[in-house]
Amino acid sequence: MQIFTQLIYSGIALGMIYAVIAFGYQLTFATSDTLNFGQGDALMLGALVGLTLVGLGVNYWLMIPMVCVFGAVQGMVVERIGVRPAIKIKSEFGWIMSTIALGIIFKNVAENVWGHDDLKFPSPLPESPIKFLGANVLPMEILVVVGAIALMAAVEVFNRRSIYGKAVVATFNDRDAAKLMGINTGLVITFSYALSSMSAAFAGVLIAPLTLTGATMGAVLGLKAFAVAIIGGLTSGMGIIVGGIILGIAETTTGFYLSTGYKDVPGLVLLLVVLALKPAGLFGKTVIKKV
């Protein structure tokens, strides 16, 4: 039983890492039907900027808001350069290539600035594990789970309660109608990209003490988070959390009970099953697209 608890804990911690990145995909999809495929690289930039700030002597907790500002600016840049031109000409796929291209550019820049090696991110919390219900958890893992949920809750509350959030929801529901109602939809989309990259940068500094920090850290995480976004549904906040936890636990339990050689397989099989049976995701609403 202790083993199982340990696997579940690690799975949840891993799953929440995926979920918080997947959340960024969802934010931009909600307003503009586009995704930032450079999400993993936004995360990496956030972590590396955070590492530099910590290296300069900035306190970890003080550094977080600074990194969030950086992430927001970075997101605006991505939207302006990569996404807006594609939306303007109503290109269905232009943004896919341009966000991927920007992601690669960010990675190369990071390699030149911070080097190629994986670096250690000093942990703000003690690195010795805590015993909890018979299994070990790192304080940092608890922080990731709490931080991820807090971030998602904050954004959800913002969207539902504030007038600006209503503009976001309106833009998602019908971009043209929202425009006619006087909402600056272009600004809303820019804002959603800023918010998306901000959450990625926040995720970056949150998980960096657990993973290693380096120019290539975003690639695998960004991809797995994308799988989570598809499994959970690109329109559901709840789905992202559940999807993340499912994938995380699937990885750790398969690794233990089946074989570590196959640990990535069940999650991806689940992805295929979801795509075949419920393409909008486990929790997603099926939208009928009128052509």
Add this chain to the structure above:
Amino acid sequence: MIPSLKLTALSLLLAASGLAMAADSIKIGVDGPFTGGSSSMGVSMRDGVRLAVDEINKSGGVLGRKLEIVERDDEAKNERGVQIAQELINKEKVTALVGYINTGVALASERFFQEAKIPVMNNVATGSIVTHQFDDQPDNYIFRNAAHDSIQAPMIVEEAITRRGFKKVAILADSTNYGQLGRADLEKALELKGVKPVAVEKFNIKDVDMTAQLLKAKEAGAEAILTYGIGPELAQIANGMTKLGWKVPMIGSWTLSMANFIDNAGPGGEGARMPQTFIQEATTPKRKAFIENYLKTFKPKNNRIDSPVSAAQGYDSVYLLAAAIKQAKSTDGPKIKEALEDLKTPIEGVVTIYNKPFSKTDHEAITANIPVFGEVKGERVVFAYPDDAKKASEVRLKDANAKGALAVPAKKK
């Protein structure tokens, strides 16, 4: 940004000087991963090569001609290695190649050099079959001056089972060619001792969670973990053990000495042991000069060479080649190869003194008696056994009859 700018400037300079003396310089290709998870080995190797080339050129070059190096980053990717091999052979027309860090890249790329009859001095990649790919052909152009896995695996097993008396061990290896070939060698070496590993687990490059693998090892009652992987993931294993509150010794291939393992694992990495051909300590005048020169030229962090073994072997590989070119009095591939197989004068390198390092049938310069055990202590690699440290000034010479290596099965036709 600064270091890379410097690098660009340097490479421009190199390229420019290359044009100026293209007619009479001898081109040596250098291939290794200068980016990504194995870059600490690649970059240290390259710096060792640069140091040796610089010294040789300062003392007049080889055959009155300067050596010129053509560096390429294979990113530890097999397909990049293949492209680079073709470029170096057909476009750059190199005389020989030194390098290869990753066994997979070496295995994918060497074929082209073999076909073009251009000698390859493998200075870091350790996969056992690296030098045996072309055993079925009359001439084999692949040489090596690194401790291959058929030496390392038995050393690891000897350390764990015989010296330290562990009865239950688990193997954790990554899913690359390097990790899986090493795992096979470890299993073979354990079998010779009549021991079966209690768990054999796999992980992928860039994995961030090792809980499942470690729990399996823990449940099976492992008393030590034998590893075959590279720095970042090895660090995640050490960190995972800290998290589970389960600490058993890590003993593994020489990659446990990589800077990115030591730095990322922190206190969790202390005590890890691995076979090393070179430990950064000035135990002979030659080694002293090498270390001082390296530190002065490249100024690594905390005066610690990122991968001392790679740097030393990179340095030695150039001297071995230069000696062969000198003896052959030619830059013709087959002649250099013949000279390598019958080097008349001993060459004093950093790792050892190479006295007839190769023969027609033996292309391995390092034998089982040369490497010693290193241990991570105070974030540096030091001698694991005081006895080895005391005797370090006696250079260990190649002994073709040294016991302890696994037999490498001949390649099937």
